[in-house]
Amino acid sequence: MRTIIRIAAVFSALLLMASCAPKPSISVNNPKISMKAAGGKTTVEVQANCDWVAKSDQTWVSARKNESDGSLTVNVSKNSAPDPRTAVITLTAEGASATITVNQEQKNSLVIDGEFLVYASEDAQETSLNLKTNTDYNVTIASGADWIKFKSITKGIVDTKAVFTIQANDSFESRTADITFEAEDCTPINAKITQYGKARYIGFGVKGIESFPLPVINNNEEKAYVTVGDKETDYEPGLSVPVKSSGDNVTIKIYQMQSVQVKGISGINSLDLTKLR
Numbered sequence: 221m222r223t224i225i226r227i228a229a230v231f232s233a234l235l236l237m238a239s240c241a242p243k244p245s246i247s248v249n250n251p252k253i254s255m256k257a258a259g260g261k262t263t264v265e266v267q268a269n270c271d272w273v274a275k276s277d278q279t280w281v282s283a284r285k286n287e288s289d290g291s292l293t294v295n296v297s298k299n300s301a302p303d304p305r306t307a308v309i310t311l312t313a314e315g316a317s318a319t320i321t322v323n324q325e326q327k328n329s330l331v332i333d334g335e336f337l338v339y340a341s342e343d344a345q346e347t348s349l350n351l352k353t354n355t356d357y358n359v360t361i362a363s364g365a366d367w368i369k370f371k372s373i374t375k376g377i378v379d380t381k382a383v384f385t386i387q388a389n390d391s392f393e394s395r396t397a398d399i400t401f402e403a404e405d406c407t408p409i410n411a412k413i414t415q416y417g418k419a420r421y422i423g424f425g426v427k428g429i430e431s432f433p434l435p436v437i438n439n440n441e442e443k444a445y446v447t448v449g450d451k452e453t454d455y456e457p458g459l460s461v462p463v464k465s466s467g468d469n470v471t472i473k474i475y476q477m478q479s480v481q482v483k484g485i486s487g488i489n490s491l492d493l494t495k496l497r
Contacts, residue, residue, distance in 0.1 A: 242269050243316075244268075244269065244270045244313050244314040244315050244316040245267075245268065245269055245270075245313075245316050246266065246267070246268040246269075246270075246272050246311055246312075246313040246316045246317065246318045247266075247267045247268075247318050248264050248265065248266055248267075248292070248311065248318050248320055249264065249265040249266075249267075250262075250264050250265070250320070251318070251319065251320055251321065252320070252321050252323070253294060253296075253320060253321070253322045253323070254323050254324075254325075255296045255322065255323070255324040255325070256324075256325055257298065257299045257300075257324065257325045257326060257327045257328065257405065258298055258405075259280075259295075259296040259297050259298040259299065259324070260295075260296055261293060261294065261295045261296070262293075262294050262296075263286075263291050263292065263293055263294070264291060264292045264293075264294060264320060265291050265292075266285075266290055266291055266292050266311065266318075268290070268311075268313050268316075270313045270314050270316070271313060271314070272285070272311050272312060272313035272316075273285070273311070273312055273313075274292055274309055274310070274311045275309070275310055275312075276307055276308070276309045276322075277307060277308050277309075277310070278305075278307035278308075278322075280296065280297040280299070280305070280307065280324075281294065281295070281296050281297070281307040281309065281322050282294070282295045283295075283309045283320075292309075292311070292320075294309065294320070294322065296322060296324055299324050299325065299326060299327055300327050301326060301327060302326050302327060302329050302354050303326050303354070304323065304324060304325055304326045305323075305324050305326075306321065306322065306323050306324075307321075307322040307324075308320070308321055308322070309321075309322065326354055326355075327405070328353075328354065328355040328403050328404055328405045328406050329352065329353060329354050329355070329406065330351065330352075330353045330355065330357055330401060330402075330403040330406040330407075330409060331351065331352050331353070331409070332349060332350065332351055332401075332409055332411060333350040333351060333352045333379065334349075334350050336409075336410070336411045336412065337411070337412045337413075337414060338411070338412070338413045338414070339414050339415075339416065340386055340413060340414070340415045340416070341415070341416055342388060342389040342390075342415065342416055342417055342418045342419065343388055344385075344386060344387055344388040345385075345386050346371065346383055346384065346385050346386070347383075347384055347386060347413060348381040348382060348383045348384065349381070349382045349384075349399065349411055349413075350379060350380075350381055351379070351380045351381070351382060351401065351409075352379060352380070353380050353403065355403050355404065355406075356403065357373075357401050357402060357403035357406075358401070358402045358403070359373075359382055359399065359400070359401060360399070360400040360402070361397055361398070361399055362397060362398035362399075362400075365395070365396075365397035365398070367386065367387045367389070367395065367397075367415070368384050368385070368386050368387070368397045368413060368415075369384065369385045370382070370383075370384055371383040371384055371385050382399075382401070384399075384413060386413070386415055389415050389416065389417050389418065390418065391417050391418065392417040392418050392420070393417045394414055394415060394416050394417050395414070395415055395417075396412050396413070396414045396415075397412065397413045397414075397415075398410065398411075398412055399411045399412065399413060
C-alpha cells in the first residue's frame with residue numbers, strides 16, 4: 221500500500237513540474253527590416269527561452285544565428301532589378317515562431333527615352349522630355365535661361381514626361397536651355413531644349429506646272445519647312461513638290477539664317493534674308 225502511495229506521489233510531483241515548466245516562446249526586437257538596393261548586413265536581437273532555428277524564403281536573404289549572444293545576422297544581397305522585393309525570415313523554436321519581413325528597394329533607373337535635344341518653334345508653348353524612371357527625380361535649369369520654366373512631372377505606369385513652358389522668342393536668334401535630371405543612386409542626365417528665333421521666309425508663285433524640285437539652300441541649320449498652298453511639310457532639298465496647274469503660292473520657312481543661296485528656281489540666284497522681316 222505504501223509503495224502505491226509513493227508512486228502516486230512521484231507521479232504527482234512530475235506533473236507539477238511539467239505544469240510549472242515555461243512555455244516555449246520566441247520574439248524579435250525588429251520584425252521589419254528596410255534595405256537599400258545596395259543591400260547590406262544587419263543584426264536582430266532575439267528573445268527565446270529555448271533553442272531556435274531561422275530560415276529565409278528567398279535566396280537573396282541569408283539568416284545566421286550567432287551562438288555567442290543569441291542574436292540573428294541578416295545579410296541582404298544587392299538588388300539589380302528595377303522593382304522592389306520582399307523576403308520573410310521565419311524563426312521556429314519547439315512550437316513557437318516569429319517572423320521578420322525584409323523589404324528591399326529597387327535599383328533606381330533614370331534614362332531619357334528619345335532625343336536629348338528638343339527643338340521648339342518661336343511661339344510660346346509647352347514642350348516635354350520623355351523619360352523612363354522608377355523613382356522621383358529633380359529638374360534643374362541652367363542659370364540665365366529664364367525664358368523656360370519647369371512645369372510638372374506627368375507620371376505613367378512606365379513612361380514619365382517632364383513638361384516645360386516656353387516663352388515666345390521675339391528675336392531671330394535661337395536660344396538653348398541646359399536641363400539636368402537627377403535621382404538618387406543614378407547618374408545625372410544632361411539634356412537641352414533649343415528654341416528657334418523668328419523664322420524668315422522665301423516666297424514665290426508657280427504656275428502651269430504639276431511639280432517642281434525644292435531648291436537647295438546652303439545654311440548652317442537643318443530645320444526648315446515648305447508650304448505649298450496651305451499644306452506645310454518638312455523641307456527636304458530636291459524633294460518633288462506637287463502643285464496645282466492653276467498655280468500655288470510656295471513659302472519656304474527657315475530658321476537661324478542670316479543669308480542663303482537659293483538654286484533651282486529659274487530667275488532667282490540668291491536672297492539676303494537679313495532684309496526679310
